[in-house]
Amino acid sequence: MASTTEKPTDPEFRSEPPPAAPASIVDFFQADIALRFLLFASSLVAIVVIVTSQQTDEASHKLVEFKDSPAFIYFVTAFSVTGLYSILTALASISVLPRPDLKLKFLLHFIFWDTLILGIVASATGAAGGVSYLALKGNDHLNWNEVCNVYDKFCRYLAGSLASALFGSVVAVLLLWLSATSIHSRIPK
Amino acid sequence: MASTTEKPTDPEFRSEPPPAAPASIVDFFQADIALRFLLFASSLVAIVVIVTSQQTDEASHKLVEFKDSPAFIYFVTAFSVTGLYSILTALASISVLPRPDLKLKFLLHFIFWDTLILGIVASATGAAGGVSYLALKGNDHLNWNEVCNVYDKFCRYLAGSLASALFGSVVAVLLLWLSATSIHSRIPK
Numbered sequence: 001m002a003s004t005t006e007k008p009t010d011p012e013f014r015s016e017p018p019p020a021a022p023a024s025i026v027d028f029f030q031a032d033i034a035l036r037f038l039l040f041a042s043s044l045v046a047i048v049v050i051v052t053s054q055q056t057d058e059a060s061h062k063l064v065e066f067k068d069s070p071a072f073i074y075f076v077t078a079f080s081v082t083g084l085y086s087i088l089t090a091l092a093s094i095s096v097l098p099r100p101d102l103k104l105k106f107l108l109h110f111i112f113w114d115t116l117i118l119g120i121v122a123s124a125t126g127a128a129g130g131v132s133y134l135a136l137k138g139n140d141h142l143n144w145n146e147v148c149n150v151y152d153k154f155c156r157y158l159a160g161s162l163a164s165a166l167f168g169s170v171v172a173v174l175l176l177w178l179s180a181t182s183i184h185s186r187i188p189k
Numbered sequence: 190m191a192s193t194t195e196k197p198t199d200p201e202f203r204s205e206p207p208p209a210a211p212a213s214i215v216d217f218f219q220a221d222i223a224l225r226f227l228l229f230a231s232s233l234v235a236i237v238v239i240v241t242s243q244q245t246d247e248a249s250h251k252l253v254e255f256k257d258s259p260a261f262i263y264f265v266t267a268f269s270v271t272g273l274y275s276i277l278t279a280l281a282s283i284s285v286l287p288r289p290d291l292k293l294k295f296l297l298h299f300i301f302w303d304t305l306i307l308g309i310v311a312s313a314t315g316a317a318g319g320v321s322y323l324a325l326k327g328n329d330h331l332n333w334n335e336v337c338n339v340y341d342k343f344c345r346y347l348a349g350s351l352a353s354a355l356f357g358s359v360v361a362v363l364l365l366w367l368s369a370t371s372i373h374s375r376i377p378k
Contacts, residue, residue: 062330064330064331068330068331069330069331071319071322071323104376108370111365111366112366112369115365115366116362118304118307118308118311119311119358119361119362122308122309122311122312122315123311123312123314123315123318123358125312126312126315126316126318126319127316127318127319128315128319129312129315129316130316130319130320131319131320133259133260134260134320134323134333135331137259139257139258141251141253141257141258142253142257142258142324142333142336143334143336144323144331144334145332147331147332169312173304176304177300177304179369180300180304180368180369183373183376184296184297186376187293187375187376188377
């Protein structure tokens with residue numbers, strides 16, 4: 001409610017509890033916003049690349065696309081949610097920049113939701129990675145043949161999408177670390 | 190800096206920074222210890238069940254076991270790390286119970302490492318889940334036949350292990366939420 005950076009000469013303003021170290025908190029929030037945009041960008045790239053990965057085998061005229069595997073459908077759904085979430089929370093972070101009194105409340109909410117997003121992103125990357133590895137190598141024990149020798153473009157696009165997804169997972173981890181450091185910095189020593 | 194709720198008559202006590210709300214922090218740590226033991230138990234169950242899942246097909250005399258798939262090897266590795274981590278941090282949590290001055294430092298470290306563990310656990314559950322789903326349903330588009338009709342015991346064990354892993358992932362999320370709430374509760378209002 002009351003920022004103490006303005007009107008320091010007013011005695012009524014100074015009697016209220018001042019926000020702890022506003023300068024460093026602003027820095028944390030700027031990094032937070034940058035990371036959220038990075039998460040949005042990597043989600044977008046992961047989705048666009050996997051959605052455009054369809055390929056038709058010229059010999060059998062069979063089409064493969066991401067919709068053929070539930071793991072890839074989960075992957076696209078998860079990163080759609082993550083992309084939407086990251087852009088919304090980036091806007092929320094921007095909107096809270098001039099309001100230091102609200103930042104603490106936002107931080108705690110961010111940690112709660114970022115935790116869920118990390119779980120979603122990591123599990124989606126794992127599921128798509130597991131199935132992609134099967135496409136690349138096959139599995140002799142279970143009689144699953146590799147498909148990347150036929151559908152080379154499909155597999156290259158999968159690899160690109162997974163790389164972007166892995167990058168997004170790292171960004172989600174960094175977001176949580178940043179929030180934890182930020183909230184920790186507000187505790188008086 | 191100085192909370193005035195304790196010993197307001199002693200001037201020397203008021204000059205030192207007292208631990209903020211020690212009673213509630215102890216409660217947080219007790220819940221933290223309980224959650225870490227739950228995470229250890231679920232990791233142990235997930236590993237034991239998937240390791241004992243091997244089955245020989247009576248018709249073809251072919252053996253399947255978790256080692257046949259890299260996704261399941263990653264799953265076992267990830268939950269071994271998680272089990273070891275959770276028992277070590279549970280002991281650390283117990284050791285810090287009588288030292289309120291160290292709790293804040295521990296909390297921040299816990300958040301950092303718990304974030305990584307959540308990422309590992311969620312991705313391992315996703316990878317194993319993706320491959321298990323293929324074993325259950327197969328994939329017509331990629332010519333991967335289902336194997337659970339032949340290896341029914343293998344698949345039942347996989348499902349049990351995955352259920353325990355999913356429970357462990359939820360516990361990892363709860364651990365992060367608890368630490369965030371705990372660290373947040375130490376910030377003076």
